[in-house]
Amino acid sequence: MTSPIKRIIMEFMKKIDALIGNIRKVFVGDPEVVRLVVVALLARGHLLIEDVPGIGKTLLGVALARSIESSFRRIQFTNDLLPSDLLGMSIFNPRESTFSFKPGPIFSHIILADEINRTTPKTQSALLEAMNDLQVTVDGGTYPLPDPFMIIATQNPIEYHGTFPLPEAQLDRFLLRVKIGYPSAENEKEIIRGHDLYQLASRLDPVLSPAEVSALQDQVDGIRVDDALLGYIVALAAETRKTKGIKLGVSPRGSLLLRRASQAHALTYGRDHVLPDDIKRVAAPVLTHRIVIESQSFGLLRIHESDTIIHGVLERVPIPL
Amino acid sequence: MLTHFGVRLLLATALALFGAATSGANLLYLIDGMLWSILIAAWWWCGRNLRNIGARAVFPEQVFVDTEFPLVVFLKKETGGPAHFLKLRSPNREASLAVLNKGEENAVAIPAVLPRRGLNEIGDIWLESDYPFGLFRRRRRVTGLVGLVFPRVFEIFGRQASPAVRAEEISLPRRGAGEDFYGLREYGNGEDARLINWKLTAKTGKPLIKEYAEQVGNRITITVEDAEGPDSERQIAEAASLAKYFIDAGADVRLRTPEATVAFGHGLIHLGLIFKTLALLGRGKTVERFEKPLPKIKSRAFPEEDPLSPFAYLTVMIAFASMFLIEELNPLVLLGYAALFPFAWLCDRKKRYPLPRLAFDLFASLYLLFFLFVDLPWAGSLWAVSRLVLFILAYLLFNPKTGRAPAQLLTAAFLIFFLASGQALSLWYFIFFLAFFLSAGAWMIDRRDPRPRPRRPDWGRSLAAVMGTATMLAAGAFIALPRPYSARMQQLLASTGLTRFQLSMRNFSGMSEQVELGYLGPIRKNTARVMRVTLAGAETTSPPDFLRVRGAAFDYFDGRRWQKSRVSFSYQMSGRTIQSRRTMAWMRREKGMIYGPEYDPQKPSREENFVIYPLLNTNLVFFAGAPGAIETNFPGSFFDFTDTAYFPGAYPEGTRYRVLSQGPEPDFSRSIEKYEDLLQTYFLQLPGPNERMRRLAVQFAGRAESPRAKAAAVATRLRDGYSYSLAVAYGRQDIDGFLFESKAGNCEYFATAMCLMLRHLGIPSRLAVGFLSTEWNAYGNFFDIRQSDAHAWVEVYLPEAGWTTFDPTPPDFTQKGPVSLIARVWTALNQQFEALQFRWYRYVVGYDTYTQRNFIYNLVRKIADAFVSILIGLTALAAAVLLFLKWKSRGPRHAWKPSRKKPEDFYETLLNRLGRAGFPRRPSQTASEYAGELGAAHPELIPIAGLADRHYDLRYAGRALEESERAGIVRASNEIAASARRLKRRRKRIFVKGIGK
Structure with missing residues (x-):
C-alpha cells in the first residue's frame, strides 16, 4: 500500500534523523530550530540566522556543514571584504598569456556567511546571483556552483554602528529567517559544562553525502499539498497584503516558498503530504522577513514587531481542518 | 449629535407636518411619520453601529514626549452584525475604516502626540460614526489606551547640562583629534595655518577650520539627583539626551537616580532600558489621563460626490415617476420628460453638458419670472408648481453635479415626491413610497462609503434593517400622530393657498333629481x-x-x-x-x-x-x-x-x-x-x-x-x-x-x-x-x-x-363562475387589488381622529379581552427567541465546510459537539494544536489527539476509512464528547459554588 515516494522517504528518514541527531550533539538549543535548518537545506533554500551574539549562530552553521560530507567555508564578512574576495578573480597566466579564473571561497557546498551585515552592499549584492541562480559570473565568464549549495548567513541585529542592513531584495533570497533565542537553564548548564562545543562541531562525522542531499531535495516537490492548503497559503499572503501595519505584503514568491518550506517540513517528519500544522510552523520564519512593516523601530525590536504581526495574521486566517 | 444633514431632515419633517396638518392629507402624515421614524431609526442604528466594538491599542515601543507617533488601535466587532464607516478621531487627526465584520480585528493607525513623560492614558481618542445616513454623528471614547512615553531627547552638542545631571568620568565632547565631524569655525589670528581646511576656504573665500570631536571615554555614569522637584523634567530630559549620545558613541553607560539604578551596559537595548527607567521616574509612575477637547467638527452637510451614485438617479427617477400618480397631469407630457434621464446620465458620463452654466442660469431667471407672473396666476398652483419642479429637475440634471448639486438634487427629489404625495390617492403610491425612501437611503449610504468605486455594496442587509425599523416605526407614527382638523386649521390652510392642493375627488352630487x-x-x-x-x-x-x-x-x-x-x-x-x-x-x-x-x-x-x-x-x-x-x-x-x-x-x-x-x-x-x-x-x-x-x-x-x-x-x-x-x-x-x-x-x-x-x-x-x-x-x-x-x-x-x-340586491359581492381559469385568476386578482385599494382608501387616505381613537379603543378592548392568550403568545415567542439565540451561538463555523456529511467528516462532527460543550476551536487553530490545547488543559480529553491524527490521515494522506475502524472512531468520539459535557457541568458547578461564597 505504500506509495513509491513513501518508500523512498522511509529510506531517507533515517538519514534525516541522523542529520538532526548529529547537529543536536553540539547544538543544545530548541530542537525546532535544528529542524528549521534542515528544512532550509531540503528546500534548496538559504538560511538567515538573526539573533543577539553568543547563542550559537555560528555553531549551528558549522554543525550542519560538518554533518554533510561536503566542502564548507566560513567567510567572516567585514566592511573591507570585496566581491572578488568572495567569488574569485581572473588571474593572468603569463605562461599561456591568458586569464584563468581562480575560484573564490564561494565555490563550496555550504557557506557560512558570518555577520553578513558587516560588509558593504557591493559585496552583499555579489551574493545575489549565487543565491538565486546557483552560478557566478566573473569577468564575462559564468561558473556553476556545486550542488547542493547553501548559504547560512548570520547577523546581529543589535549593533548597528558600522553595519549595512540587508536590502529587501537580498532578504527575499533567504528562505528562512530563524531566531535562536536564549537557551533554557538546563541547556545553558549543558553548554557551560566545559566541552568545547565549537571544537566538537568541527570534528563531527558526516552523515550524508552531497548526492544524498540532492536526492532528498528532489523529493520535496513530490510532497502532496491539498488544494485547501494551497488556499490557506494564498489566504495568508492576501491577509498580509491588507493587514494594517504592513507597508508591503508577501509577494507571490513568498507564497511559493512557503509552500516549498511546508513540503520540506513535512519531509523532515517522513510524511508524503503536507498538514496544516506544517504550514503554520514554517509560516513565521518564511514570512517575517518578507514584509515591510510600518514602524519607526529598528533592531531586534523591529524583528519582534514583524513577528507579532505575522502571528496576528496566523491568528486571523481560518485554517482548513 | 445632529449633523447639518440631520437638521435639514428635521426641517423637512416640520414642513411635512405643517403640510399634513393644514391639508389633512393623510399621505403627508405618512411621509411625516416616515421622516420621524428615519430620524429615530438612524439615531438608534448609529449607536448600535458603535456598540460591541472592542478597542485595544498598541503603542510603539519608542514613544517620545511631544513627538508624533502612529498609535495602532485594533478594533474588533465582538457581537452583532458588521459595523460600517467607522472613524477614529483624535483632536486633530482622523483615520477611517469602511467596514468591520463580526469577529474580525482590524488595525487603524492614528497619529497621536503625548506631552508628558511616563505612563499616559490617551483619553482623547474617539470612535465615531455617522452611519447610516449621516443624520447623526455619535461617538464613543476609546478607553484604556495606556502606554509609556520616553522623556524628550535633544542634541547634546553645545549645551551645558544642569549641575544636577552629571555625566562622570569624561568631559563633554569637545573639539580635538577625533574622527567625527564637530563643526566649522573661522580661522583666527595666530592659529596654526595647518588647521585651515583649504577646500572649504576655496569654496567660501574666507579661511575656515574644520574641527573634529574628540573620542569620548568608555564608561560613563549619568546621575539624576532630583526626580520630583520643579526642575526634574528638564534634568530627566538632559539625562536621556546624554545617555543617547554616549550609547551612540559606543560607550558603556550607567544611570543613577534616587529611585533606581541601571547598571553599565551598551547597545540599543540598554538605551531602551535607560529611557524606560527615566520615563518611570517620579510622577511618570502614575497613569495620567491626557485629553484635549475635540474641536467642533466643521463638516459640510454634503461633501462632493463624483461620480454621482447610481442610487441618486434611481431616487430622482422614483420621485419623478410618482408624478404619474397625479391624475391631473398629462402622462404623455411626463413621459416626454422621462427622456431627460438617459440624456443626463450620458452627459454625466462624458462630462459634457448641452448648455454652459451661465446660459442655464439666465434661462432659469427668465423661467422664474414666467412662473411668478404668468404661470402661477393663470394656470393655477398645481400646474405651475409641477412645471416648476420639473424645470428645476432638468436644470439640475443638465449641469455638472459638483458642489452643492447632490444636496439640491435630493431636495428637488423630495419636493417632487412631496408634491405627488399631496395629490396622489392610488394604492400604487404605497409602492412608490417604499421605493423612494429605500432608494434615498441607499443613496445616502452609498455616497458616504469611503471606498473607491466600483465597490460591492455590503451594507444592503444593514440598510434593509434600518429601513425596516423605520417603516415599522412609521406605521406606528402614522397611527398615533394626532390629526388636528378644525375650522381654524381650514382657514389657515386657505390662507396658505394649499386648498388648491387638496384631495381632488369629484364631488358627489347625484341622487336628488334623477x-x-x-x-x-x-x-x-x-x-x-x-x-x-x-x-x-x-x-x-x-x-x-x-x-x-x-x-x-x-x-x-x-x-x-x-x-x-x-x-x-x-x-x-x-x-x-x-x-x-x-x-x-x-x-x-x-x-x-x-x-x-x-x-x-x-x-x-x-x-x-x-x-x-x-x-x-x-x-x-x-x-x-x-x-x-x-x-x-x-x-x-x-x-x-x-x-x-x-x-x-x-x-x-x-x-x-x-x-x-x-x-x-x-x-x-x-x-x-x-x-x-x-x-x-x-x-x-x-x-x-x-x-x-x-x-x-x-x-x-x-x-x-x-x-x-x-x-x-x-x-x-x-x-x-x-x-x-x-x-x-x-x-x-x-x-x-x-x-x-x-x-x-x-x-x-x-x-x-x-x-x-x-x-x-x-x-x-x-x-x-x-x-x-x-x-x-x-x-x-x-x-x-x-x-x-x-x-x-x-x-x-x-x-x-x-x-x-x-332590498332585492344580493348582499354578497361574489360573482358566479367566469369561464376560463385565466379569467378566474384575473378576476380574483382584480378583486384582491380592489379590496386592498379599498382598505388603502379607508384606513390610510381616509384616516382621521375618530378612526384613530376607534382603532386604539378597539385595540385596548381586544387586548383586555385576549389578555391570557396574549400572555401565552408572548411566552411562546420569548421561548422561540431564546431557542434561536442558543442555536445561533452553537459551535464554531468553519471556513471550509464540506457540502455533505460523509463518514470521513467525523472529526468535524466531533468539533461541533465539543463546541457546543463549551470547548470551541478557534478558526486559526489546526486540528493538532486544538487537540494539544485541550489535552493539556483536561487530561480526560487527551484521546482527541489520536482522532486528530486519524482525521489527518483521511484528509491529507489520502487514506480511506476502513469499515473495521469506523466503530472505534465513533466510540472514541462519543467518549470524548461525553467527557467534555461532564467537564462543562463540573465547570458550572464550580462557578456556582464560587458565587455562593
Missing part, C-alpha cells in the same frame, strides 16, 4: 367619506348591524333613468290642510326645530345626528328612519309626495343636523289627501308594455297571494338568481338586458327590476336611493358613510302597513 341605470357603479368605487351618523341612547351599546340612510325616492322610470313627477298635493299639518307650493310641501318650523306632519311628541323617537362632509353636494335631507323632527340651522324644510325631504339650499361646505325619527320607514301618506289617487297614478307607471317582464314577474311571484308575499317572493328570486357586479358601465345595459341576458348588475338594476315587476303585478312601488353602511365606529358611536356605500332599493306600498322597504 338616477340613471348604472350610475352608482363608478361612484361605489370611491371610498371617500360623505357623512357620519351618530346614534344616541340605547343603540350605542348594541348598534344595529347596518344603517340604511335614505335620500330620495323616484316614481317615474323612462327605460333609462328614474325621475320624479311634478305633483302638487294637499297635506295635513298641525290639524290644518295645506296645499303644497308646486311640488314642495313645507314643514312646520318652531325654535330651530322642523316638525314633520306626523310628529308625535309622546312617541319615543330615535336620535340621529348627521354630519355631512363637503364632498356631498346636495340639498336632500338624509335620515335613517321616519323623519319625525329635524333640528337644523336651515330656515325650513319641505317634502314631496315620494316622502323625500329637502332643505331649501344645498350644503356644499358640509353641515350637521339632528333627526328625531319615529318608526322604521318614511311615510307621510296618511297626511296626504287623496293618496289613493297618487298611488294609482304615479306608483304603477311603466315605461311601456313589456310582456316578457310581466310573465317573468308572474312566474317569480308564483303562488303568493298577498302583496307582501309577492314582493318578498320577487326579491328572493332576484337575490338568488342574479349576481352582483360593478363591472356594468353606465348606460350600457338596459333593464331587459339585466333580467334576461347578463343577469348581473349593480343595485339599481335589482331595485329597478323589482320595482317594475311589482308594478306589472299591480303593486305600487318606488325606487329609493341612499346609503347602506355597516361601518360602525364603537368609539364615536357612529356609522361612517362613504361614497362606496351608495345604494338603491325598493319601497312597496302595502295596504295594511304603508310603505315598506324591500
Whole structure:
C-alpha cells in the first residue's frame, strides 16, 4: 500500500534523523530550530540566522556543514571584504598569456556567511546571483556552483554602528529567517559544562553525502499539498497584503516558498503530504522577513514587531481542518 | 449629535407636518411619520453601529514626549452584525475604516502626540460614526489606551547640562583629534595655518577650520539627583539626551537616580532600558489621563460626490415617476420628460453638458419670472408648481453635479415626491413610497462609503434593517400622530393657498333629481367619506348591524333613468290642510326645530345626528328612519309626495343636523289627501308594455297571494338568481338586458327590476336611493358613510302597513363562475387589488381622529379581552427567541465546510459537539494544536489527539476509512464528547459554588 515516494522517504528518514541527531550533539538549543535548518537545506533554500551574539549562530552553521560530507567555508564578512574576495578573480597566466579564473571561497557546498551585515552592499549584492541562480559570473565568464549549495548567513541585529542592513531584495533570497533565542537553564548548564562545543562541531562525522542531499531535495516537490492548503497559503499572503501595519505584503514568491518550506517540513517528519500544522510552523520564519512593516523601530525590536504581526495574521486566517 | 444633514431632515419633517396638518392629507402624515421614524431609526442604528466594538491599542515601543507617533488601535466587532464607516478621531487627526465584520480585528493607525513623560492614558481618542445616513454623528471614547512615553531627547552638542545631571568620568565632547565631524569655525589670528581646511576656504573665500570631536571615554555614569522637584523634567530630559549620545558613541553607560539604578551596559537595548527607567521616574509612575477637547467638527452637510451614485438617479427617477400618480397631469407630457434621464446620465458620463452654466442660469431667471407672473396666476398652483419642479429637475440634471448639486438634487427629489404625495390617492403610491425612501437611503449610504468605486455594496442587509425599523416605526407614527382638523386649521390652510392642493375627488352630487341605470357603479368605487351618523341612547351599546340612510325616492322610470313627477298635493299639518307650493310641501318650523306632519311628541323617537362632509353636494335631507323632527340651522324644510325631504339650499361646505325619527320607514301618506289617487297614478307607471317582464314577474311571484308575499317572493328570486357586479358601465345595459341576458348588475338594476315587476303585478312601488353602511365606529358611536356605500332599493306600498322597504340586491359581492381559469385568476386578482385599494382608501387616505381613537379603543378592548392568550403568545415567542439565540451561538463555523456529511467528516462532527460543550476551536487553530490545547488543559480529553491524527490521515494522506475502524472512531468520539459535557457541568458547578461564597 505504500506509495513509491513513501518508500523512498522511509529510506531517507533515517538519514534525516541522523542529520538532526548529529547537529543536536553540539547544538543544545530548541530542537525546532535544528529542524528549521534542515528544512532550509531540503528546500534548496538559504538560511538567515538573526539573533543577539553568543547563542550559537555560528555553531549551528558549522554543525550542519560538518554533518554533510561536503566542502564548507566560513567567510567572516567585514566592511573591507570585496566581491572578488568572495567569488574569485581572473588571474593572468603569463605562461599561456591568458586569464584563468581562480575560484573564490564561494565555490563550496555550504557557506557560512558570518555577520553578513558587516560588509558593504557591493559585496552583499555579489551574493545575489549565487543565491538565486546557483552560478557566478566573473569577468564575462559564468561558473556553476556545486550542488547542493547553501548559504547560512548570520547577523546581529543589535549593533548597528558600522553595519549595512540587508536590502529587501537580498532578504527575499533567504528562505528562512530563524531566531535562536536564549537557551533554557538546563541547556545553558549543558553548554557551560566545559566541552568545547565549537571544537566538537568541527570534528563531527558526516552523515550524508552531497548526492544524498540532492536526492532528498528532489523529493520535496513530490510532497502532496491539498488544494485547501494551497488556499490557506494564498489566504495568508492576501491577509498580509491588507493587514494594517504592513507597508508591503508577501509577494507571490513568498507564497511559493512557503509552500516549498511546508513540503520540506513535512519531509523532515517522513510524511508524503503536507498538514496544516506544517504550514503554520514554517509560516513565521518564511514570512517575517518578507514584509515591510510600518514602524519607526529598528533592531531586534523591529524583528519582534514583524513577528507579532505575522502571528496576528496566523491568528486571523481560518485554517482548513 | 445632529449633523447639518440631520437638521435639514428635521426641517423637512416640520414642513411635512405643517403640510399634513393644514391639508389633512393623510399621505403627508405618512411621509411625516416616515421622516420621524428615519430620524429615530438612524439615531438608534448609529449607536448600535458603535456598540460591541472592542478597542485595544498598541503603542510603539519608542514613544517620545511631544513627538508624533502612529498609535495602532485594533478594533474588533465582538457581537452583532458588521459595523460600517467607522472613524477614529483624535483632536486633530482622523483615520477611517469602511467596514468591520463580526469577529474580525482590524488595525487603524492614528497619529497621536503625548506631552508628558511616563505612563499616559490617551483619553482623547474617539470612535465615531455617522452611519447610516449621516443624520447623526455619535461617538464613543476609546478607553484604556495606556502606554509609556520616553522623556524628550535633544542634541547634546553645545549645551551645558544642569549641575544636577552629571555625566562622570569624561568631559563633554569637545573639539580635538577625533574622527567625527564637530563643526566649522573661522580661522583666527595666530592659529596654526595647518588647521585651515583649504577646500572649504576655496569654496567660501574666507579661511575656515574644520574641527573634529574628540573620542569620548568608555564608561560613563549619568546621575539624576532630583526626580520630583520643579526642575526634574528638564534634568530627566538632559539625562536621556546624554545617555543617547554616549550609547551612540559606543560607550558603556550607567544611570543613577534616587529611585533606581541601571547598571553599565551598551547597545540599543540598554538605551531602551535607560529611557524606560527615566520615563518611570517620579510622577511618570502614575497613569495620567491626557485629553484635549475635540474641536467642533466643521463638516459640510454634503461633501462632493463624483461620480454621482447610481442610487441618486434611481431616487430622482422614483420621485419623478410618482408624478404619474397625479391624475391631473398629462402622462404623455411626463413621459416626454422621462427622456431627460438617459440624456443626463450620458452627459454625466462624458462630462459634457448641452448648455454652459451661465446660459442655464439666465434661462432659469427668465423661467422664474414666467412662473411668478404668468404661470402661477393663470394656470393655477398645481400646474405651475409641477412645471416648476420639473424645470428645476432638468436644470439640475443638465449641469455638472459638483458642489452643492447632490444636496439640491435630493431636495428637488423630495419636493417632487412631496408634491405627488399631496395629490396622489392610488394604492400604487404605497409602492412608490417604499421605493423612494429605500432608494434615498441607499443613496445616502452609498455616497458616504469611503471606498473607491466600483465597490460591492455590503451594507444592503444593514440598510434593509434600518429601513425596516423605520417603516415599522412609521406605521406606528402614522397611527398615533394626532390629526388636528378644525375650522381654524381650514382657514389657515386657505390662507396658505394649499386648498388648491387638496384631495381632488369629484364631488358627489347625484341622487336628488334623477338616477340613471348604472350610475352608482363608478361612484361605489370611491371610498371617500360623505357623512357620519351618530346614534344616541340605547343603540350605542348594541348598534344595529347596518344603517340604511335614505335620500330620495323616484316614481317615474323612462327605460333609462328614474325621475320624479311634478305633483302638487294637499297635506295635513298641525290639524290644518295645506296645499303644497308646486311640488314642495313645507314643514312646520318652531325654535330651530322642523316638525314633520306626523310628529308625535309622546312617541319615543330615535336620535340621529348627521354630519355631512363637503364632498356631498346636495340639498336632500338624509335620515335613517321616519323623519319625525329635524333640528337644523336651515330656515325650513319641505317634502314631496315620494316622502323625500329637502332643505331649501344645498350644503356644499358640509353641515350637521339632528333627526328625531319615529318608526322604521318614511311615510307621510296618511297626511296626504287623496293618496289613493297618487298611488294609482304615479306608483304603477311603466315605461311601456313589456310582456316578457310581466310573465317573468308572474312566474317569480308564483303562488303568493298577498302583496307582501309577492314582493318578498320577487326579491328572493332576484337575490338568488342574479349576481352582483360593478363591472356594468353606465348606460350600457338596459333593464331587459339585466333580467334576461347578463343577469348581473349593480343595485339599481335589482331595485329597478323589482320595482317594475311589482308594478306589472299591480303593486305600487318606488325606487329609493341612499346609503347602506355597516361601518360602525364603537368609539364615536357612529356609522361612517362613504361614497362606496351608495345604494338603491325598493319601497312597496302595502295596504295594511304603508310603505315598506324591500332590498332585492344580493348582499354578497361574489360573482358566479367566469369561464376560463385565466379569467378566474384575473378576476380574483382584480378583486384582491380592489379590496386592498379599498382598505388603502379607508384606513390610510381616509384616516382621521375618530378612526384613530376607534382603532386604539378597539385595540385596548381586544387586548383586555385576549389578555391570557396574549400572555401565552408572548411566552411562546420569548421561548422561540431564546431557542434561536442558543442555536445561533452553537459551535464554531468553519471556513471550509464540506457540502455533505460523509463518514470521513467525523472529526468535524466531533468539533461541533465539543463546541457546543463549551470547548470551541478557534478558526486559526489546526486540528493538532486544538487537540494539544485541550489535552493539556483536561487530561480526560487527551484521546482527541489520536482522532486528530486519524482525521489527518483521511484528509491529507489520502487514506480511506476502513469499515473495521469506523466503530472505534465513533466510540472514541462519543467518549470524548461525553467527557467534555461532564467537564462543562463540573465547570458550572464550580462557578456556582464560587458565587455562593
